Amino acid sequence: MSLNDLTTLPDQDEIANETAVEQEQTTLDEAFTRRDELLRQLDADLAIPATDAVHHARMRMMAQRRSELTHAEQGLIFGRLDALDNSVRHLGRVGIPGADPEEDEPLVIDWRAPAARAFYTATAVDPQGQARRRHIRTSERTVLGVDDEPLDGSTASDLVGEGALLAALGERRTGRMSAAAATLQREQDDVIRAGAHGPLVVQGGPGTGKTVVALHRVAYLLFTHSRLAAQGVLVLGPSMRFLDYIAQVLPALGETAIVSATCDTLVPGIAVEREESRAVAEIKGRALWQRAMSQYTASLVPSPKDLRLVWEGEKYALDAHRIENALASATSGRSYHAARAVFFEQVHDLLTDAVVERIEEVLAQMEDGLEDILAGVDAALERSDDRASATGAIGADIDGVLSEEDIERLRDRIAVDPAVAAVLAQWWPSLDATAELRRLLGDDALLRRWVPELTDVERASILREPVGWASSEIPLIDALADLLGDPLSGGEQGGFLADRAAARRDWVYGHVVIDEAQELSEMQWQMVMRRCPSRSITAVGDIDQAEAPHRHTTWGQAVEAAFGDRWTEARLTICYRTPREVMALTSPVLRNAGSENEPPRAVRASGIEPWEREVEERDIAAEAARLVEELSARWTGGTVGIVAPQERLAALRAALPGETVLSATDAKGLEWDATLLVDASGIAAEPRGWNGLYVALTRCTQELGQLHVVQRVS
Structure with missing residues (x-):
């Protein structure tokens, strides 16, 4: 064999890697086979109609399990731990039991299980009983490669699975x-x-x-x-x-x-309808509104006074002292509408007592003068129970004493009487949180009384606000709605938990x-x-x-x-995410933002230095379109984002239809392969603009370009 022949032979590492991929492919195939069996079994079980509450609960658990297994198509297995005792465990999105869950070891351990934690925390210094960590790269049901990380100190890295991590970070962004x-x-x-x-x-x-x-x-x-x-x-x-x-x-x-x-x-049913100034948004975001709303809502509860009601043509007066006691009991620890409902129940009780007292007084007076007549009537009624039932007579009609059943029926009738309800509703009305907030925010006297911390200028700025809800008013509506409470009890039942929760x-x-x-x-x-x-x-x-x-x-x-x-x-x-080349630009920006923090330490380099171009005002849109076209060609299959000052967004969006053009605020939390930052000075000049510029600079995973606007010198 010649020297040239020897140089074409695969090395031992390459052979070992191919063997490892084949081994993991076998394991992945076995896991998918078992997963598919579990899905078929779950489908069969879910097809059986539920017969009772226990069965319904079991059906929900099975549906959840089915959803987990279905969504685990990608990443069913992604890791492996080889322990010092030669045991091997595979990790994945969800747990996959063996054919006999009682006897067999799991095929796959759920990444959230305690047994999986060493995959994320074991190091060469603290191997936690592990000899090796393996990251397994897959595409659905195919193993693409493996990255082995010995935990014996033979490699030096402060990253877990460095190869797999850097490979993932280097992938194109999909949006x-x-x-x-x-x-x-x-x-x-x-x-x-x-x-x-x-x-x-x-x-x-x-x-x-x-x-x-x-x-x-x-x-x-x-x-x-x-x-x-x-x-x-x-x-x-x-x-x-x-x-x-x-x-x-x-x-x-x-x-x-x-x-x-x-x-x-x-807040269901409430949407933001208009923009607002930053100054007014800051005022309405302060914690002082919580106390103000609480005191304002408490002021809406009516003050104690004599309450006059009519029942079957008779007038009754509930004195202020009893009303005061009922109010104190009803309002203790309750929202406005919850207290209102309890108070109404107490008034129904008080009115019932008053009616019963009057009936018994009248009957007592009648009995004093007509003992003989009543005795005869009572004797006749005793001889004919059917008659009493047929005429609908109550206990007082029969023997002059109201029974507990009589009193309860009387109370039920009072509770649904329209005339009584109308008097109570007028005295203690049901309120709407949005209407009350509009009243408070639109009345200078109310603002002075309930939000005394506001200056004259701040109150005036609130009173000038146009109609329509702004973002800062949603929490105020929520606070008032909570303090007022729901005038109707109960809520939606059934359906998925997320749907029920979102609706309430x-x-x-x-x-x-x-x-x-x-x-x-x-x-x-x-x-x-x-x-x-x-x-x-x-x-x-x-x-x-x-x-x-x-x-x-x-x-x-x-x-x-x-x-x-x-x-x-x-x-x-x-x-x-952000490469070292870009993070190197951020320290001065943080200082200008007034921060004393150090930017995070970047662990990867993209090999692409950030670049800058200059353009005159009149050519911004055209030059931005040209540069985005270049970036899109370089990052085919990935994404390009454009970040610019708020005032430039409309023109750039018109010049770049279909592209992602955002302010720094709206770009927060997003990432692209490449970012074109247009007019960084304009972003820095916005309110809290240096913070915004810090956001804009750090959105890319690979390449950052900046387009600066220069003034033409005549």
């Missing part, structure tokens, strides 16, 4: 977020598996995987705490565009008991996840807490990317009104 259970890193896994008691605030700069962590945390919590599935989880995002971007992640992870919303869509403003969730949480006003935080009284909340965001009109610049300031000091902070410090 939709993908699940990342296969490539989660240790600090991310720590957040995902953190306890669910109390608020957890996760600070993470651009590209640290905040959203990925938040969504995988939802999946983990629902898997670990079954009670959450019964209550549902609310996922709050900054925009509907963002919610659409993440829409497929949770179903892909096997979770469907989720309601996705923005703060603007949390007063639904209480088991957990709430908030993405881009730095944007929430103090009143929006109040909205969140009403929906999760347990405070089981995960808030992820980057305080340095805050662009909302509120004034807080630290997490302590942001959540103090909601949580006080009873919250926990976690930090994500590694940037996976």
Whole structure:
């Protein structure tokens, strides 16, 4: 054999890799075969009609399991752990039991199970009983490759599954977020598996995987705490565009008991109808409105006074003292309408007592003068029970004493009497939260009385607001609606949990996840807490990317009104998405934004230096269109995003039909292969513009281009 022949032979690593791929393909085939068997069995079981409540509950569990298995087509297996004791475990999107679940080891362990945690946390320094970690790259039912990571110290990396992670980060962006259970890193896994008691605030700069962590945390919590599935989880995002971007992640992870919303869509039947100034939005976002709304609502409860009612032509007066006692009892700890309902019941009782007392007084007077006649009537009635029944006579008609049944029937008649109801409704009317908010915000005297903290200038700016709901008014409506309560009791029954929860403003969730949480006003935080009284909340965001009109610049300031000091902070410090070449530009921007934080550490380079072009004002649209065409050609199969100041969006969208052209605020949370940043100076000049520029710079995974506007010198 010649030397040339030897150089063409495959090396041992290549042979070993091919063998490993073949082995994992066999395992994947076996897992899919078993999964398909489970799906057929579930379909057969689900075809049997439910006969009782227990069967219905079992059907819901089977439907959930079927959904998990169906969505696991991609990533059914993505990892493997080889232990020091030579045992082998495969990990995937969902657990797949062996043919005999009682005897056989699972074919696949759910990534959320405790047994899978070492896949994300084992290191060479702390191998946790593991000898090797293997990442398995698949496309549906085909194994594409494997990446082995010995845990004996022979390799040095602070990333888990570096090869698989960098391969995933280098893939083209599709405009939709993908699940990342296969490539989660240790600090991310720590957040995902953190306890669910109390608020957890996760600070993470651009590209640290905040959203990925938040969504995988939802999946983990629902898997670990079954009670959450019964209550549902609310996922709050900054925009509907963002919610659409993440829409497929949770179903892909096997979770469907989720309601996705923005703060603007949390109140059913209410929608944002107009834009508002940042100054007014900041005023209406302050925590002081919660106290103001509470005191204003309390003032709407009528004051005690004599209440005059008519029953069957007779007038009755309930004195102010009894009304005062009834009000005190009804309003204790209840909403306006709940107290109103309890008070009405108490008035029905008081009126019933008054009517009974009068009847018995009249009968007593009659008996005093007509003893002989009544004795004869009583004797006659005793001889004919049928007669009494036929005439509808009550106990008092027979023997002068009202029975308990008589009194209850009388009370029921009073409770549905239209005349009594009309008097009570006029004295204590049912109220609508939107009408009351319009009245409060449109009346200078009411604002002076109930929101005395506002200055004359601030009140005037509120009074000048046009008709139509603004974003900052949604939390005010929600606060009033909660304090007023629903005038009708009960709610929708049946249907999917997510549909029922989304339709009800007063639904209480088991957990709430908030993405881009730095944007929430103090009143929006109040909205969140009403929906999760347990405070089981995960808030992820980057305080340095805050662009909302509120004034807080630290997490302590942001959540103090909601949580006080009873919250926990976690930090994500590694940037996976944005390349080093781009992150190098961010430190000066952060300083100009007033931040004292360091940008996250980027762990990858794209090999493409950020570039800049200059253009005159008149040529912006044409030059932007040309550059986007070049970027799209370079990143075929991926995505290109254009970020620009608000005032330039209309012209750029007209010049770039079909392209994604967004403000820095709307780009938050999104990512593209390449970003064209148009007029960075214009973004920096906007309110909290340096924060916005920090967002705009860090949206790309590969390439950043900037188009600067220069003034023509004559």
